[in-house]
Amino acid sequence: MPANKFVSSAANVHTTADGDDTSVVQHNRCGYAFLGEEGSFVFHGVSDLYADSVVVERIESTVPVVVDWAISPDTRGCSESSACTENSSCYEVEGGGYRCRCNNGYEGYPYLDPGCQDINECEDPGTNPCYGDCINTQGSYNCSCPLGSFGDAKIVNGCNWYKDSKFSSNIFTIAVLSGIAGILYGIRRRKLLKLRERFFEQNGGVLLRQKINSQGSHEAMTLFSTVQLCKATRNYSKDNIVGRGAYGVVYKGVLFDKRVVAIKM
Incomplete structure (x- = not known):
């Protein structure tokens, strides 16, 4: 029904927009009017007019009301209106004016911040x-x-x-081989580190390190890592060989502080 149609609880009652009820019948100056869908309210006669009647509760719980509204148009028109927040747009409604709605892919309230938010x-x-x-x-x-x-x-x-594609087959093969190579490299590296640690202990490295630390000075003796020795000998270059003996090869090495030393492997 139209939004401005009234349903009255008593005959001969006329309620104006400003609440003037003076035009009711002469013997009863009480009246009650409300908005509601046509045909949704059933008048129960005189019992609905009693002071302790539950007619108001029945109206609020059973009579639906639909309010049709719109924002008044201005000189800018709908497309340039500032009433709609970000990620929303306006559309014109029948009878004049416009409303706002969220754009596709967004949801929320398009009139107040934070407005319409992205839908995942x-x-x-x-x-x-x-x-x-x-x-x-x-x-x-x-x-x-x-x-x-x-x-x-x-x-x-x-x-x-791609069941018959050589491209996908090659990618799968490369991925498998790369994974196997990575696992083998990790295993080999762990074995090498354990082997170096075992040799270091067998040759008294732990006791030597403890002795150096207990003296509180590294001037008499210094422990070097394999990385430092490789850098000093230019990765054990043949050009750095200065001698060979029964217990190994002797290389010329240059430390980071420019000291020249002999390194036996």
């Missing part, structure tokens, strides 16, 4: 189906087939794998 479509697969890799974007989302497949990821079984 990937969190609602029921409304935004994606049977592949889903990535949320501002106002939308991207749904693509997994690597090595093609098709439409927004439908069930829409992605097809």
Whole structure:
């Protein structure tokens, strides 16, 4: 029904917009009027007019009211209106004026801050189906087939794998070989570190380090790492060999402080 149509609880009652009830019947100067959907209210007769009647509660709980509203238009028009917040737009309504609504991919209240916020479509697969890799974007989302497949990821079984593709086969082979090589390298490195640690202990390295620390001075003796020795001998270059003996090869080395030393391997 139109928003301005009234349903009265008593006959011959006329209620004006400013609340003037003086035009009721002469023998009863009481009146009651309310907005409501036509045909939704049932008048129960005189019992509804008693002071202790529950008519008000019955009206509020059973009589629906629909209010039609709009923002008054101005000289700027709907497209240039500032009443709509960010990520929303206005639309004209019948009878004049306009309202605001969130753009597609956004939800919220378009009239007050923070206004319309982005919807994460990937969190609602029921409304935004994606049977592949889903990535949320501002106002939308991207749904693509997994690597090595093609098709439409927004439908069930829409992605097809490249079963006979040499490209996908090569990628898979390279990935497997790279993984195996990485594992073998890690195992070999751990074994090498354990071997160096064992040799260091067997040759009295731990006791030597404790003795140096207890003296509180490193001037008499210094321990060097393998990295430092490699750098001093230019990775044990043949040009740095100064002699060979029964117990190893002697190299010329230059330390970081420019001291020249002999290094036996």
